[in-house]
Amino acid sequence: MKTIACFLMVFIGCVASAQQSPDFKSMRFDEDYSTVNDSTFGSKWYSRMKHLNLSENRRSYLSFGGDVRYQYFYVENENWGDSPEDHDGYILSRFLFHADLHLGKRVRFFVQTQSSLAEGRLDPSPVDQNPLELHQGFADFGLLENPTQKTALLLRIGRQELSYGSQRLVAVREGPNNRQSFDGAKAMLKVANFKADFFYTHYVRASDDIFDDESNDSRQFWGSYFRYDKIPYIGTTELYYLGLYRESVAFDSGITGNETRHSVGMRLANQIGGWRYDLEGVYQFGRFAMTDISAWTASVNTAFRFNSLKFKPEIGLKTEIISGDRDVTDDKTQTFNPLFPRGAYFGLAALVGPSNLIDVHPSISFNIAEGLDWTIDYDAFWRFSEQDGLYAPNASLIYPAGDSGEKEIGQQLATDFTWDANAFLSFRAEFTWFKAGKYLQSVTPGNDIIFTGLTMQLQF
Structure with missing residues (x-):
């Protein structure tokens, strides 16, 4: 631990005086270092790490980077008192390292490893711990490129991250410790302000040993996603179809079986002056x-x-209505499946998932100083249907409906401070209090949850 801390301090000291800050992306393969030269970042060795030239025209190059994150969490009354009490808390650490090889403009290979560890966590899940794996490994082939007409067609084959829209349905799962990926192929077409993706994949299932994650034939994911930017008065419009096949699925009905689910949706998003909005609707059909x-x-x-x-100051309001099953004895399944969402859907505490839910979420945030933000938000949760239970962010059932006719799940008050110390290093401190509502009091011990978290993250 001390060795790593010393390395981080030396590294930050070397790059903090950079002439130009790198533009780090959530999905690191989206970064472009094609124009970097030896003096771009002030440090010659760092500039060469981001662009190690392999050809005279500088179109072939190798780039390296990574992400180191440490988190400490303490939870009081986990699962509202149903879980054993942990008086010490636990530490999550995640290490992501990648190499990006460009061979001219048409061929590219990207490889990323991930190590996610949970120290002191009682019975860690695959979302918390995955010792060492090939997280991404894909090849890109540029099939068409016409800069004059702003047209490009790209084919990506291999293990890759997927992320669309506001990440309500498809996300990299940045909040939890172990990010998720998929094995498959994706074609990406871009014409001016229009983008279209078509993909077919298998979900990559996390396993306990080293380099043993593999495609999950029992969970297949495919779809198409269309996006049009810069529409007058509207901003961005997205239309999509997403297909999912899962084996041995269980909802609150008590039935276990295979699921083939189709999701069609539309999203509108824009920012005009101080205003911004994000509207989305999704309908799902198929067979379970x-x-x-x-x-x-x-x-x-x-x-x-x-x-x-x-x-x-920024004042915000989010609200969602998410369907649940109204009658577990009929021939319909009405529980919404969030597919592959961002995980920490309602804050880092991630106590409630987006199924069978009504949520009202006002917030206020302040930019206290350069790089320092403070946010306060309040959440009120109800079950959409009293005949359906409470679900986790991954759509697994936490508690069944039981005999409770109560809909109130609870109220959550959270606050966090985020400090971007420089372009490479950031810190976050969060506190969450969840007051159990009448439904939780009827199916659990009903204790209020106290959750605190500290995060340090370095990107390079």
């Missing part, structure tokens, strides 16, 4: 065991930032 699927969700996320005021 011997029942027909008919599920849906609608969400509104809007905010206004007062840029002329001190600390630039």
Whole structure:
């Protein structure tokens, strides 16, 4: 631990005086270092790490990078008192390292390893711990490129991350310790402001040993995603179809069977001055065991930032309605499946998942100083249907409906401070209090949850 800390301090000291800050992306393969030269980042060795030239025209090059994250969490009354009490807390660490090889403009190979460890965590899940794996390993082939007409067609084959829209349904799962990936192929077409993706993949299942993650034939994922930017008065419009096949699935009905689910959705997003909004609706259909699927969700996320005021306060309001099963004895399954969401859906505490849910979520945030933000948010949760239970972010059932006719799940009050110390290093401190509502009091001990978290993250 001390060796790593010393390495981080030396590294930060070497790059903090960079002439130009790198533009790190959530998905690291989206970064472009094609124009970097020896003096771009102030440090010659760091510039060469981001662009190690392999050809005279500088179109063939090798780039390296990584991400180191440490988190400490303490939870009081985990699972509302149903889990054994841990008085010491636990530490999550994640190491991501990648190499990006460009052979001209048409061929590219990207490899990324991931090591996610949980120290002091009682019975860690695959979301918390995955010792060492090939997280991504794919090849890109540029089939078409016409800069004049702003047209490009790219084919990606191999293990890769997927992320779309606001990450409600398809995400890299950055919040939890172990990010998720898929094995398959994706074709990406871009024409001016229009983008279209077509993909077919198998979910990569995390396992306990080293380099043993493999494609999961029992969970297949495919779809198409269309996006049009810079539409007058609207901003961005997204239309999509997502298909999912899963084996041995269980919902609150008590039935276990295979699921083939189709999701069609639309998203509108824009920012005009201090205003921003994000509207999305999804309908799902298909078959689960011997029942027909008919599920849906609608969400509104809007905010206004007062840029002329001190600390630039931003007031936001999110609300979602997410369907649940109204009658477990009929031939319909109405529980919404969030597919592969971002995990920490309602904060790092990640106590409730987006199925069978009504959520009202006001918030306020302040830019206290350069790089330092403070956010306070409040969540109120209810079950959409009293005949359906409470689900986790991964759509697994936490508690069944039971005999409780209560819909109130609870209320959550959270606050966090985020500090970007420089372009490479950031810190986050979060506190969450979840007050158990009448439904949770009827199916659990009903204790209130206290959750605290500290995060340090270095990207390079």
